Amino acid sequence: VQKVVLRAPEIFGLLYPDSRTPLLSFISQLRRLVLVSERRVSIDFSHTKKLYSDGTLLFAAELDEILRAARLRRRRPREPAREYRLRLRRPVDANYPTDNVVEQVLQHLGLLERLNLQPRGQISAEDVKHWKMHTDTSVDGALAEPLVSQYQRLFQGKDSSKMYDGLVEAMTNSKHHAYLRQRRDTTGGGPPEPRWWMFAQERDNKLSVSFCDLGIGINRSLMVSDVWPREQVLSVLARFGRKTDSKFIRAAMELGASRTKEEHRGGGLRDLQQVIESAGAGLSLDL
Amino acid sequence: VANPRADLAVKMDRSRAIHIAQDFSKYPAGRFVSDGPASGERFRDEVLVPFLNSVSETLTVELDGTLGYGSSFLEEAFGGLVRERGFTATDLKKRLILHSRDSSVEAEIWGYITRATPGKTP
Numbered sequence: 095v096q097k098v099v100l101r102a103p104e105i106f107g108l109l110y111p112d113s114r115t116p117l118l119s120f121i122s123q124l125r126r127l128v129l130v131s132e133r134r135v136s137i138d139f140s141h142t143k144k145l146y147s148d149g150t151l152l153f154a155a156e157l158d159e160i161l162r163a164a165r166l167r168r169r170r171p172r173e174p175a176r177e178y179r180l181r182l183r184r185p186v187d188a189n190y191p192t193d194n195v196v197e198q199v200l201q202h203l204g205l206l207e208r209l210n211l212q213p214r215g216q217i218s219a220e221d222v223k224h225w226k227m228h229t230d231t232s233v234d235g236a237l238a239e240p241l242v243s244q245y246q247r248l249f250q251g252k253d254s255s256k257m258y259d260g261l262v263e264a265m266t267n268s269k270h271h272a273y274l275r276q277r278r279d280t281t282g283g284g285p286p287e288p289r290w291w292m293f294a295q296e297r298d299n300k301l302s303v304s305f306c307d308l309g310i311g312i313n314r315s316l317m318v319s320d321v322w323p324r325e326q327v328l329s330v331l332a333r334f335g336r337k338t339d340s341k342f343i344r345a346a347m348e349l350g351a352s353r354t355k356e357e358h359r360g361g362g363l364r365d366l367q368q369v370i371e372s373a374g375a376g377l378s379l380d381l
Numbered sequence: 382v383a384n385p386r387a388d389l390a391v392k393m394d395r396s397r398a399i400h401i402a403q404d405f406s407k408y409p410a411g412r413f414v415s416d417g418p419a420s421g422e423r424f425r426d427e428v429l430v431p432f433l434n435s436v437s438e439t440l441t442v443e444l445d446g447t448l449g450y451g452s453s454f455l456e457e458a459f460g461g462l463v464r465e466r467g468f469t470a471t472d473l474k475k476r477l478i479l480h481s482r483d484s485s486v487e488a489e490i491w492g493y494i495t496r497a498t499p500g501k502t503p
Contacts, residue, residue, distance in 0.1 A: 233417035235408025235448060242448055255483070258449030262410035266453045269416055 097134045097187075098127055102142045106149030117149050121156045125279070128160050128185050132167060137209065139191035145199045147225070151293040151304045154205060154227060159308050161185065161208065162287065184210050198222045224296040231289045233265040241294050241303065248301050264305045265290055272309025274318050312342040322349050397436050399428060402446030412453040421457030429458060430466055433476070444481035452489070460493035470494050 103120050107113035127133045164185035169178045188209040191197045200206045201213045202222050217223055228237050238261040245257045268290040276286060286309070293304040309315065316327050330348050334341040401409060405428050406419035413422045432440055444450070462468040473494055479487040 233411030233420070235406070235410035235417075235419060238410075239408070239448060253483070255447075255449030259451050262408075262449070262451040263453060266411050266416060266451060270412070270453075 097136045099136050099138050100124060100127065101138045101140075102188075104141050105144045105146070106142070106153055107144070107146035108148040108152060109146070113146075113149065117153070121153060122279070124186070125156065125160055128164050129167075132170065132181065134181055134184065135186050137186065137188035139188055139196065139200075142191050142196050143193050145196055147293050147295045147302050147304050150199065150203070151227070151291055151306050154203060154293075155229070155289075155291040155306045155308055157186070157205065157208060158229065158289070158291070159287075187211070190214070195219050195222065199225060203227050221295070221297045224294075226294045227291065229289060229291045230265075231269075231287055233262060233269055235262050237265075237292070238262055241292070244294065244296055244301055248296070248299060261292070261303075261305075264292075268305075268307040268309065271315045271319060272307040274315055275310050277308065277310050278314075312339055312346060313337065316342055316346055316349075397439060398441040398443060399432055400443040400446065402443075404428060407447050409447055409450055409454045409458075411451070412457040416453075419454075421454040421459075422461065424454070425458045425461050425466070429462065433462075433468070436476075439476050439478055441478040441480060444479060444483075444486055450486060455486070455490055456493045459490045460497040463494055463497035463499055467499070469499075470497070 100120065100123060103113065103116040105113040106117055108117065124135060124137070127135050165182055167182065169175075173181075186209060188206075188211060190206075190211060191200065194215075197206070197215065198217050198219050199222050200209075201215065202217050202225055204227075206213055226240060230237060235258065238258050241261060242254050242258050245252075246254045269288045272290075273286040273288045288309075289307070291306040293306070295302045310318070316322070317324060327345065327349065330345045331337060331341065334344060399405075401424070405424050409419050409421070409424060411417040411420040414420050429442075462473060463470055474491075479490055481487050
């Protein structure tokens with residue numbers, strides 16, 4: 095059975111619709127081809143020119159999840175044993191990118207190896223060297239230490255403990271709230287694994303930190319969580335107008351401050367907010 | 382994470398102070414034992430409660446030296462004393478001395494202890 099060649103987008107970025115829409119479509123196609131159609135896929139990176147941290151983090155997380163779920167697939171009736179083995183072991187591969195910096199990023203983050211490509215060059219691009227990615231299913235503060243050290247170096251005199259608090263609460267939030275149900279576009283793979291992905295990039299004395307889970311999303315998690323009564327969530331949301339993801343995050347922060355039903359839960363987002371407040375003008379939060 | 386059970390049995394006999402970074406972990410994080418290796422629940426049940434039960438008077442908790450504290454850790458460790466382990470806020474205010482260079486951490490902990498409702502499990 096021939097592999098399906100899937101062309102990767104030119105830009106991996108989530109901030110603007112021009113790049114977000116093609117990236118989300120690409121990831122969705124990859125999921126469906128591997129997990130629904132049960133095809134082997136080869137990603138074509140020939141046209142990829144720019145990797146931003148948010149889009150790259152999402153791609154890395156989705157790729158991890160697709161590879162995990164693909165390994166749980168059963169043999170189809172009359173499927174040749176060799177094809178089945180390949181589908182389990184190498185469900186997704188790729189060609190080397192034509193853009194050298196893109197290749198360095200994929201190599202540095204370990205994505206080339208996950209796509210069955212051997213690392214073949216040195217990491218020479220200055221900004222690529224400072225990209226860091228961690229993933230785990232545990233709330234382990236030791237994993238935040240390298241980032242806290244980076245923060246201390248860049249924001250001398252600022253309280254780095256707030257950065258630590260924000261990171262470990264992001265891990266805790268992911269574990270407690272993100273995976274309460276199966277995601278709607280699930281394509282199998284057993285019960286959800288409460289995994290988080292963290293990404294840091296230092297460039298021009300600026301530290302960007304992205305945190306990602308592949309759970310049900312802030313809007314569904316607010317609605318199905320046992321922390322706040324549903325009526326209270328709806329009442330806070332009603333004041334915010336159009337229900338975008340950022341409005342749900344704002345609602346969660348407001349609910350966390352008010353604390354009613356489960357009085358001891360739901361304060362984690364406040365820790366994230368305090369990271370921003372403690373650094374003052376040097377930091378911003380994109381919701 | 383230190384091995385609290387083994388190390389602290391000796392210390393409890395002669396000390397009225399816990400240094401979280403030394404006696405438990407530099408990386409306290411998470412609420413429940415199932416969250417990770419240095420959770421608030423684990424600190425409460427393996428360190429804080431045995432210490433509180435072993436001293437009749439005051440217990441000092443030194444909070445400095447860790448990388449920080451998430452609110453989930455602090456709430457489960459200290460609020461959980463009232464909610465899960467039968468201590469009262471009044472008793473803890475008499476017996477517990479918190480020490481940190483960051484006074485907001487102390488205030489946050491006292492807030493969790495004061496607001497906790499006995500017997501209300503997560």
